[in-house]
Amino acid sequence: MSIDIQGVGKRFGSFVALDDVNLSLPTGQLTALLGPSGGGKSTLLRIIAGLESADEGRVRIEGKDATGLPAQKRGVGFVFQHYAAFTHMSVAKNVAFGLEIRHRPKEEVRERVDELLRLVHLEQFAHRLPSQLSGGQRQRMALARALAVEPTVLLLDEPFGALDAQVRKELRQWLRRLHDEVHVTTVFVTHDQEEALEVADQIVVINEGRVEQIGTPDELYDAPANDFVMRFLGPTTTLAGLVVRPHDIGVVALPVNGAIAGTVRGVHRVGFEVRLTVQTSEAREPAVVTLPRSRWVELGVDVGDPVWLRLPADAARTPADAAHVGGVVGVAH
Amino acid sequence: MVDLAPTPARAARPSPQGGHRRQGRHGIGRIALRAGVIAYVGLLVAWPVALVFWNTFADGLAPVVETFTDPLVLASLRLTAIAAAWSVALNVVFGVAVSLLIVRYEFPGKRLLNAILDLPLSVSPVVVGLSIVLVYETTRGVFGVPLAAAGIQVLFSTPGIILATTFVAMPLVIREIVPVLTEVGTDQEQAARSLGASAPQTFWRITIPAIRWGLTYGVVLCLARSIGEFGAVKIVSGNLIGQTQTATLMVEQMYFDFDQEQAFAIAALLATVSIIAIVVVSVLRSRAERKGTS
């Protein structure tokens, strides 16, 4: 295991940021810490980096106890949400910083900086100041800077959080490819479930200071451990006391065995799909069903028509928390 | 830190909204106001200051040359330079340390400390002088008695002048650094630590360069204030000609001795230094703002 966290807890005043967190992250993997803002994931990352201290528990990095070790001795690369570029140094100087601190020979520093700038596609910007770069370029520079010292683990705190949606998508795919090339154990924090599902080998869902679930993107999506994970990973609705995904629900226009009868209350076309609001007899709130437009045309139902809903056996589901019963589509963010 | 008090030249920046796009229909009122402001500032400051230079060179260069070859004048200038250098050095070390503490840490009594740091700016120089006399006086002073026993004289000598000068100029460096430190935040320092830099390395390579402009302004303003100190120095120095007389004290003495040409010459030199200080800060600041870095 590359990073081993045992019983870590952290409070800020009376606010519990982390509560008895246990976690093992294997070497060479790309792991996402996923959860809502204020859920404790950034605090956990900062504790791993030594930028924050845990009130209790231990952190081991590559088998060595790092709990009391200051940040500069942990061999950890850290990338900040707002880049933390050294504004008074050129891009090349930024990248060289960690190597110069270590008094590496000049020639070696130069070669390594060149190599890294090529890796992050900034070779032509070596002599610019960070203020002359775009956000995405600055973040790539920060990544090169963190990689320069050959860290045992690379930690990224909401690395794309400050970027435009488009740049963000490009950069996360680029991060995935970079990781496949460099293979350093990488942990990144994100509140964007799409980002985590797309990029990570493994996802750790953290909420209210606790680990809700650990697993591969497929495991999480197909078998969410609880209501929270289910709701956080995408839109959900409730059907027959279960939290399910609107696109998993099957709709037919004729009564079928085991299907739940209901009446269409609303039809909304959203791009390529159609969203039906269906009031069933067993629930107070209507369920939401999404289906491709072609399927809806085939079905030929409209407001006021009776329909029957059923959930395929392999569809992900969790028991609905009493407080959340209702058919409102919950879009997690 | 009470940040509402004036900090020279801070405001010498273009309005962010470009709020003066047109003269508008109310141009007459605006021009009247503008003329009033120019007249007021001109009559109160510009014209009188210009007159000092005029008076200095009214009789040609000879009196000026004579003034600045006078050994007593040179001695006073040297003393002013020594006091100002010490004041700047002490206030930079203290100012950087205290600013970091105030911006980066929480501790009981911080607000009180903050308020006390501004005290020297609003205390009369005469009170500052008196306070130093009371403490360093050799018969009853808290510090004066033991120091006298150790054979160290503070009053009526250079150490007293340095103390008085340092006292009055104390807040200037802090006032310049605190807002800059607050603005740059801790991200860069944390990044440096995570890249393996030790605390001193982080301080010298990241923190100091990040606040370099604020520090520069602070030093320039501290220098100007130190060179110009008069009241406090007059009281603690004893005004001994050729020994404890600083340049500002020299100006007063020469004026009262009807040696007005020399008084004007030294005053013109001091005015030049202070005006250069303001211009330097103003130019650096507007340049830094244009570049978007401070």
Next chain:
Amino acid sequence: MTTLADSAARTPLRGRRAAARSTLTRGTGVTLGLSVLWLSVLVLVPLGAVVAAAASGGVAGAWSVLTNPQTLAAITLTVGQAALVTVLNVVVGTAIAWVLVRDRFVGKRAIEVIIDVPFALPTIVAGLVLLGLYGPRSPVGVDVANTRAAVFLAFAFVTLPFVVRAVQPVLEQLDPDVERAARSLGASGVQTWARVLLPALAPAIAAGAAMSFARAVSEYGALVLISGNLALRTEVTSVRILTYIENGQLSEAAVVATVLLAIALVVLVALDLLQRRVARRG
């Protein structure tokens, strides 16, 4: 120097209450200790000695010093002239700030620099400067030397930057469209000032006024040459203190100095409260 990251690394098991109140580490604690020590030696102990010396004569002693006609006249003159100058600065300083922010003309940069001259100019030089235009050798024939007008003039000179520099940044943050909106809603120029600008600028004006008052009350250097220091007529408080010192009456000097210190403290507290108010307004 110790940084934040260090504090986190060095205190892994910090108590919860301590964390809420203090984030100091051993290194920064020592730095704070040294700073407070230096501040005490340089500023607090000497100022404390002033108060102690003032108290040494008892209440009766202090009272007799303060009711001495010459001292009383000096304090009255100083506070009165400082108040007058502050009123002037509130009006003129705000106007200057407005012109510097909203107006645009050739030479504005020069005005910007000139505004700061009184701040950086040695006070004794300021006195000499004022004598040049408003003294016995005045080229325009205005001679205020050795009159109360000279006190007012010197105060006005040294306090010029305070209100301007307090108001200017606040005004810059204020969208000029707000003024235009008021005009478009039918407000006259005066109404726009009274109802839109002044309420927004009030805390900054008050802060500048407080600094201006404090500076005027404590002024010494700019006055010595031009006011003549005539007892009961143009002698200000700081000159009075100096006279006591020169006569070796240190405790009498301390009593008057304590009055100035008290004014400085009141101003500081007022500024602290004002700043909090400004901060709340964002």
